[in-house]
Every structure is written in structure tokens, then in C-alpha cells.
Amino acid sequence: MQNSIIESRDLNLVSAELDLLHAEICRAAEKPLAEARALPAQAFTDQAHFVWERETILKRQWLSIAHVSQLKNPGDYVNLELLGERLSVVNSGDGVIKVLSRVCAHRGMDVMPPEYGHESEGNCHQYRCPYHHWVYGIDGKLKGAPLMKEHQEVASKSLQLFEFNSAVWQGFVFINFSGDAQAIDEQFSGLDKYLSRWQIADLTMVGDIAWDCPFNWKVLVENFMEPYHHVGAHHTLFQPIMPAQGCWTDEEGEHFQVCHLPLSEPLQQKVKGGEPQLLSFMPMPALVESDFLEWTVYLAAPSTLLFVAADRVYWYRLEPISAERMQIRTTMLVHPDSANAENYPQTLADEIELMRKFHLEDMEMCGAVQSGLASAAYRPGPLNPLEQPIWLFQRYLARQIKRAKGA
Ligand code: FES
Ligand SMILES: [Fe+2]
Known part of the structure; x- marks a missing residue:
């Protein structure tokens, strides 16, 4: 009897603390972009909040788990x-x-x-x-x-x-654990106009690397979507070819977001002069010229991440495990005719190595960020406008909190 009283009091405490955290997330999300700040640490470190997210967001929404070329x-x-x-x-x-x-x-x-x-x-x-x-x-x-x-x-x-x-949507198999999510075609319909020319269902998965990640799943979503870190984490790999300062975030979708990473000015001039750039594989057949001028990152919320270029699609499969741990698979999809190129085996090996390399740069950042979030010294800092996807993600999370509360 004694035990059950203590347990129920603890549960109330947890629930009161969660309410406070959720109110803080909603307040952060209401700020205009110019005043946006990172979220409080508990949003990334608190196990009770993770369990809430698992049950209220992750299990209620669509999560991508396979590509049709695997099946x-x-x-x-x-x-x-x-x-x-x-x-x-x-x-x-x-x-x-x-x-x-x-x-x-x-x-x-x-x-x-x-x-x-x-x-x-x-x-x-x-x-x-x-x-x-x-x-x-x-x-x-x-x-x-x-x-x-x-x-x-x-x-x-x-x-x-x-x-x-x-x-199945855009060639990916999705699961909805709760069985009552909105139809996936409706939920992500705003992304079709961007992705349809890639005909992702016809692509083949040619690279698949498993990672054990000592950080919260949202740390990766934020890292994946914001291009500001090209100036730091990817200053040699991405900043010269897709400079952060040229990147921009598109319209706000209720369940998705799109961030454009245009190629550098000299590379764009070459593309416009008829010399497509950065192509290692066969470009997707239905693309138009503007598709060759940028790479694009997509979030189909809550956790489907796509990084798309003219000749490849990177898809990350996220498996959140706890507040501070997840597993992911970083995969690469290309047009199947790419395999007909003479130097294909070497090209593929080089590109898989590149995928490993740039993700390693992100892994190092995300792992150390998680340690920082657990520190007593952490205070949420101001966001750069290039981190607009993080602010949009905060707004998505706030919508989920309000939906769960029936507001
Ligand atoms: S046959 Fe599966 S548990 Fe017995
Ligand atoms: Fe990155």
C-alpha cells in the first residue's frame, strides 16, 4: 500500500514536470524566427518526455522503415x-x-x-x-x-x-503503430511536387550503413535539416560546393519541411552552361534544369529524412531507443542504370565512403551536443536564420503537444 502511494505521487510529479516542459516547448515555438532559441535540455535528455514522444508522436505518425527496392x-x-x-x-x-x-x-x-x-x-x-x-x-x-x-x-x-x-509513399514503406494516422498521401501531399521527378520507387538501394548513436533522435533531425553547420562541421566537404549562406527554407508544411542547398555560384554557372556538376551516377531521367542547381533536404515528420541530389537520394532510417540513444541506417539510392557505367564499382565505393565521411562529421557533432545538453552549464542559445528548419520543427512539436492535449 505504502509503495503504491509513493509510486502514484512520483507519477504526478513526472506528469507536472512534463506539463512544464511542454509549456516551455510551446512558448519557444511561438517566438518569431528572429527571436528563436534552441529548446530546453530536457526536451532531449528527459526519459519521461521521450516516452511521451514515443507514445504520442512516434507511434501515432508515419515512420519510414524500408524501401521497395529491398522488397x-x-x-x-x-x-x-x-x-x-x-x-x-x-x-x-x-x-x-x-x-x-x-x-x-x-x-x-x-x-x-x-x-x-x-x-x-x-x-x-x-x-x-x-x-x-x-x-x-x-x-x-x-x-x-x-x-x-x-x-x-x-x-x-x-x-x-x-x-x-x-x-507505401514515394517508394518507402511506412508504419503507423496506432493505426489511426491521417492517410499518408494527404499528410505528405505537399512534398509530391518536389519529389515526383525523382521517381524514388524505381531507384535501387546501393549503400546501407548502420550506426549506434549516443544522442536523442531530435538532435539528428535538427542537424540533418539545418544547413548552418556547413560553415563548421562540413567546412571542407559541403561548404565549398553548397555554401551555407545561399541555403533557404521553403514554405512551412504542417507535416513536412524543405530546405534548399543551392550549389556554389561557379558550379551553378557550369550547370547553366550545359555542364552538370557533382554527378557520380546517372541523373534521374525526369529532372529539369533547376533540379541540377541544388541539393535539397526534406523532413517528412516526425523522422523521415531525405537528402536529394540529381543523381542520388540519401534516406536515413531512424530507430529512437531512449532519450539519449538511437540507431540509424544511412542509405543511398541511385538509378539502377547507374550500374552500367564502366567505372561503377569504384565510383560506388568512393560514394559510400563519402556518405560515411560526412555522416561521421555529423555523428561527432551530435554526440558531443548530447553531452552538452546533459551539462548543468547548458542554456538554450539563439538560432541563426539559417536554422529555420529547427524553428519549424519546434513548431511541429508544439502542434503535436497541443493535439495531444486536445487544444
Ligand atoms: S512456436 Fe513460437 S512460441 Fe511456441
Ligand atoms: Fe550535416
């Missing part, structure tokens, strides 16, 4: 663990992609445990749970259970792996 043939699968759920994204045949839970319908074992040697990507013709060998088809339906032929539920084949709400 071309029936039985192709991508396994991942996201927000505490073990998932299998699978081509179930007849062009249907499903997001299945790997939790066995018998007693809850993972039907494809990595601990049992299963790869995170591959092809399977069925799922066989290692515990008691219940077998499921690639559509998730139970096909058989040893020594239980006579059991009514097994015989009727009514049991199956749980299927999560999913959708």
Missing part, C-alpha cells in the same frame, strides 16, 4: 526493431507489402530472432518459429503447428502474426 520479390523481407517492436517488412506476394509483428501467436517468441542467426534482410518462403516450430506463410497466416493438427484454432488457420498499419 522486389515475394518473400523478400527487412527485419528491424522499432520502438520496442520486432518487425518484419515483407513482400507477401501479389505486389502486397505487409509489416508483420515477429511475435509468435503461440507464446510470444520472435519468429526470426537475430540471436538465432537471422539476417536483417533477405528472402524467406515462410516464418518458422524456433521455439516450437509453428510455421507461418509470408502473408503472416499460420500454416501449421506440430502435434496440434486437431486443435480447433490451428485447424481453422485463424491464427496469424499481427499486422501493423502500413503504407
Whole structure:
């Protein structure tokens, strides 16, 4: 009895503190851009707030988890663990992609445990749970259970792996855990006019690097979206070719944002003179000249990040784990005909190395930022106008807080 009283008092405290933090986030987001500041540290360090975000934002919205090029043939699968759920994204045949839970319908074992040697990507013709060998088809339906032929539920084949709400948009498979998110086509419709010429569904994933990240998922979103750090973190890799001072942020979408990173003036002149620049792979066939003059970063909120150039798309798959930890995959997609180029293997190796290199620069910044956020010395500092995407993200978070409160 004593314990339960203490627990409930603690919970109230947590909830009161969360309310204060949420009020602070909303106040920060109401400031005009010229007065915008970074968010309070607890927005990135507090585990109770992370749990709130997980349940209220991440599980309620659309999260990208695979690209269709990973799932071309029936039985192709991508396994991942996201927000505490073990998932299998699978081509179930007849062009249907499903997001299945790997939790066995018998007693809850993972039907494809990595601990049992299963790869995170591959092809399977069925799922066989290692515990008691219940077998499921690639559509998730139970096909058989040893020594239980006579059991009514097994015989009727009514049991199956749980299927999560999913959708394919712009070539990516998304999951919505809560099952009640707005239709994805509506939510991100404002991005179609930017992305459609890339025909991302036709691209092939050619690079995929896994990272263990000692920082909050929003630290990465902010880092990815703001181009101000080209002057520092990427002063040799990006600043000369996409100078921060030329970058600009587009219209505010309710669920997305777009930041343009124009090439340097000399590079743009070359493009306009008929010499496309910075192309290592085949450019996407449907592009127009202006598409060659810049790279562009996109956030399809809350956590889908795309970095798009004329000849490639970088897609980051985020897997938030706790307030101070996440895993990500940095991937690269190119037009499949790029592989016909004579020097393709070397070009690809060089480009994957470049992807590793620039992300390493970001990793170092983000890891050290997280340490700074945990310091007693941290105070939210003023934002540069080039950090407008961070301010827009604050406004997105404030909208989510208000939605959750029913305001
Ligand atoms: S838990 Fe999967 S077969 Fe028993
Ligand atoms: Fe960066």
C-alpha cells in the first residue's frame, strides 16, 4: 500500500514536470524566427518526455522503415526493431507489402530472432518459429503447428502474426503503430511536387550503413535539416560546393519541411552552361534544369529524412531507443542504370565512403551536443536564420503537444 502511494505521487510529479516542459516547448515555438532559441535540455535528455514522444508522436505518425527496392520479390523481407517492436517488412506476394509483428501467436517468441542467426534482410518462403516450430506463410497466416493438427484454432488457420498499419509513399514503406494516422498521401501531399521527378520507387538501394548513436533522435533531425553547420562541421566537404549562406527554407508544411542547398555560384554557372556538376551516377531521367542547381533536404515528420541530389537520394532510417540513444541506417539510392557505367564499382565505393565521411562529421557533432545538453552549464542559445528548419520543427512539436492535449 505504502509503495503504491509513493509510486502514484512520483507519477504526478513526472506528469507536472512534463506539463512544464511542454509549456516551455510551446512558448519557444511561438517566438518569431528572429527571436528563436534552441529548446530546453530536457526536451532531449528527459526519459519521461521521450516516452511521451514515443507514445504520442512516434507511434501515432508515419515512420519510414524500408524501401521497395529491398522488397522486389515475394518473400523478400527487412527485419528491424522499432520502438520496442520486432518487425518484419515483407513482400507477401501479389505486389502486397505487409509489416508483420515477429511475435509468435503461440507464446510470444520472435519468429526470426537475430540471436538465432537471422539476417536483417533477405528472402524467406515462410516464418518458422524456433521455439516450437509453428510455421507461418509470408502473408503472416499460420500454416501449421506440430502435434496440434486437431486443435480447433490451428485447424481453422485463424491464427496469424499481427499486422501493423502500413503504407507505401514515394517508394518507402511506412508504419503507423496506432493505426489511426491521417492517410499518408494527404499528410505528405505537399512534398509530391518536389519529389515526383525523382521517381524514388524505381531507384535501387546501393549503400546501407548502420550506426549506434549516443544522442536523442531530435538532435539528428535538427542537424540533418539545418544547413548552418556547413560553415563548421562540413567546412571542407559541403561548404565549398553548397555554401551555407545561399541555403533557404521553403514554405512551412504542417507535416513536412524543405530546405534548399543551392550549389556554389561557379558550379551553378557550369550547370547553366550545359555542364552538370557533382554527378557520380546517372541523373534521374525526369529532372529539369533547376533540379541540377541544388541539393535539397526534406523532413517528412516526425523522422523521415531525405537528402536529394540529381543523381542520388540519401534516406536515413531512424530507430529512437531512449532519450539519449538511437540507431540509424544511412542509405543511398541511385538509378539502377547507374550500374552500367564502366567505372561503377569504384565510383560506388568512393560514394559510400563519402556518405560515411560526412555522416561521421555529423555523428561527432551530435554526440558531443548530447553531452552538452546533459551539462548543468547548458542554456538554450539563439538560432541563426539559417536554422529555420529547427524553428519549424519546434513548431511541429508544439502542434503535436497541443493535439495531444486536445487544444
Ligand atoms: S512460441 Fe513460437 S512456436 Fe511456441
Ligand atoms: Fe550535416
